[in-house]
Amino acid sequence: MVNLEKGNARRPHRRALTLGLVAVLVLALAVAGAVMPVPYxxxxxxxxxxxxxxxxxxxxxxxxxxxxxxxxxxxxxxxxxxxxxxxxxxxxxxxxxxxxxxxxxxxxxxxxxxxxxxxxxxxxxxxxxxxxxxxxxxxxxxxxxxxxxKPTTVSAVQSVEKGLPADGVLRPGDEILAVAGTKADRTSRVTGALKQYKPGQSVELTIRRDGKEQRVSMTLAPAPDDANRAVIGVVLRDRYVFPxxxxxxxxxxxxxxxxxxxxxxxxxxxxxxxxxxxxxxxxxxxxxxxxxxxxxxxxxxxxxxxxxxxxxxxxxxxxxxxxxxxxxxxxxxxxxxxxxxxxxxxxxxxxxxxxxxxxxxxx
CATH class of the missing domain: 3.30.230.10 (Ribosomal Protein S5; domain 2)
Known part of the structure; x- marks a missing residue:
């Protein structure tokens, strides 16, 4: 024979234990959620x-x-x-x-x-x-x-790569006006003109720095990823010249x-x-x-x-x-x-x- 009174007496204890465990788990999850970083x-x-x-x-x-x-x-x-x-x-x-x-x-x-x-x-x-x-x-x-x-454009130096020919010759902000005396009023024309050169050849650039024009020369170097391609080592971008x-x-x-x-x-x-x-x-x-x-x-x-x-x-x-x-x-x-x-x-x-x-x- 099952003692129902004894079984009923144990239930509140078990229920309290279960609720306590659930509360602990909920609290643990809440704490984890509050501090756990997510990649969002x-x-x-x-x-x-x-x-x-x-x-x-x-x-x-x-x-x-x-x-x-x-x-x-x-x-x-x-x-x-x-x-x-x-x-x-x-x-x-x-x-x-x-x-x-x-x-x-x-x-x-x-x-x-x-x-x-x-x-x-x-x-x-x-x-x-x-x-x-x-x-x-x-x-x-x-x-x-x-x-x-319509504004005019000019090719400007955005950055200079260390160890390449332009390092110490050109500065960020310099505007390249001509390559070997030929006008170059945008980046595509500057890079197009430089493609005609081989590593070891010299090139003269006309630049504008702080509002003043000047000429600079440098010897082109082989590109790091292609020894047959000549580079001076700059990143250029078009800049507008406004009135x-x-x-x-x-x-x-x-x-x-x-x-x-x-x-x-x-x-x-x-x-x-x-x-x-x-x-x-x-x-x-x-x-x-x-x-x-x-x-x-x-x-x-x-x-x-x-x-x-x-x-x-x-x-x-x-x-x-x-x-x-x-x-x-x-x-x-x-x-x-x-x-x-x-x-x-x-x-x-x-x-x-x-x-x-x-x-x-x-x-």
């Missing part, structure tokens, strides 16, 4: 700044133009950014990743999305700084071309995605009239000198940041339209931007109430 990055809306207004950190115009007449502009033409938490140096915890994954304003993405495995954090930051500087140069070129003023001076101050913000909004801001300041009609317009997109607008990352966080700041119109690169339509916050009108010219015309149509305004639609 959490994205959130970042700062947004008015390209035709002042930098809030310095209270000075975000875009300063000298050498040309400028015109007052009202409203906003804000560029948008994405901020992040995490990374190789300060990884987020499993708990943070799960919390942010459930947050509708954030996106949790693999760490490699921001920090490729073959690059250090410092290299990524340097690249983003370079992309921002290059974007600013390109945006000035795009704005001037939109106005019918005006444009200074864009954004602090330590990096990346190329503000190009479209920089171009619109410059264009608005250099042309009579008011491009926004007093509206709060924000947007994003890379820009080429010819005015082509390129897709970017983090469109959802950028739209949310813009709407929180007060934007009612958002310029979306055509390549981001599908994603933008499904994630746009209430009260934000999406305008598709394929080119700088198209964006200018769309804003003019919004202001006048006449003409087509291309919107984003899901494909």
């Amino acid at each position: 990055v959490s994205l959130r809306p970042g700062p947004t700044m008015n390209t035709i207004g002042a930098n809030p950190e310095t209270d000075k115009p975000l875009i300063e133009i000298t050498g040309a007449q400028t015109h007052p502009a009202s409203g906003h033409l804000n560029f948008t950014t994405v901020a992040y938490t995490g990374g190789p140096k300060r990884p987020i915890s499993l708990f943070t990743a799960l919390r942010d994954w459930l947050n509708g304003e954030r996106a949790v993405v693999p760490q490699e999305t921001i920090f490729p495995k073959d690059e250090t954090v410092e290299e990524v930051e340097e690249e983003n700084t370079f992309l921002m500087e290059d974007s600013q140069q390109t945006s000035v070129a795009a704005a001037l071309i939109q106005m019918g003023q 005006i001076d444009v200074k864009i101050s954004v602090g330590d913000i990096g990346g190329p995605s503000a190009g479209l909004m920089f171009s619109l801001g410059i264009y608005d300041l250099l042309t009579p009239g008011d491009l926004t009609g007093g509206k709060f317009v924000a947007g994003t997109g890379t820009i080429t000198p010819e005015g082509q607008v390129g897709a970017i990352g983090g469109i959802q966080q950028k739209m949310l940041g813009a709407r929180k700041a007060g934007a009612t119109v958002f310029l979306v690169p055509a390549g981001n339209c599908d994603e933008a339509v499904t994630a746009a916050p209430d009260g934000l009108r999406l305008v598709k931007a394929e080119t700088l010219d198209g964006a200018v015309k769309a804003l003019q149509s919004l202001q006048s109430g006449q003409g087509a305004v291309p919107g984003c639609s899901a494909s």
Whole structure:
């Protein structure tokens, strides 16, 4: 015969022991989740700044133009950014990743999305700084071309490789104007001229350094990866020579995605009239000198940041339209931007109430 009373007496003890073990396990998992690093990055809306207004950190115009007449502009033409938490140096915890994954304003993405495995954090930051500087140069070129003023180009030294002929002869920032007396106004022409030389031959370059022209000579060396190819040991990139001076101050913000909004801001300041009609317009997109607008990352966080700041119109690169339509916050009108010219015309149509305004639609 089974003693039911004795069995029932043991159950509360076993139940308490089980609950205690579960509580310990839950606590252990909670502690582990709070401290366990995971290879993910959490994205959130970042700062947004008015390209035709002042930098809030310095209270000075975000875009300063000298050498040309400028015109007052009202409203906003804000560029948008994405901020992040995490990374190789300060990884987020499993708990943070799960919390942010459930947050509708954030996106949790693999760490490699921001920090490729073959690059250090410092290299990524340097690249983003370079992309921002290059974007600013390109945006000035795009704005001037939109106005019918095509800027000239020059091939500039970006870096010099140690131990090769240019080491100690050329410096970053030097502009190469000619190779052996033949004009070379862009990188492709400089490299094309140097291809005619063999290792051991000498070449004379005409350069401009600190605004002064000078001639330098060097003997070409064999390339590290091809003994038959002659090199001087520099990395070159095209630089624009503008008839005006444009200074864009954004602090330590990096990346190329503000190009479209920089171009619109410059264009608005250099042309009579008011491009926004007093509206709060924000947007994003890379820009080429010819005015082509390129897709970017983090469109959802950028739209949310813009709407929180007060934007009612958002310029979306055509390549981001599908994603933008499904994630746009209430009260934000999406305008598709394929080119700088198209964006200018769309804003003019919004202001006048006449003409087509291309919107984003899901494909």
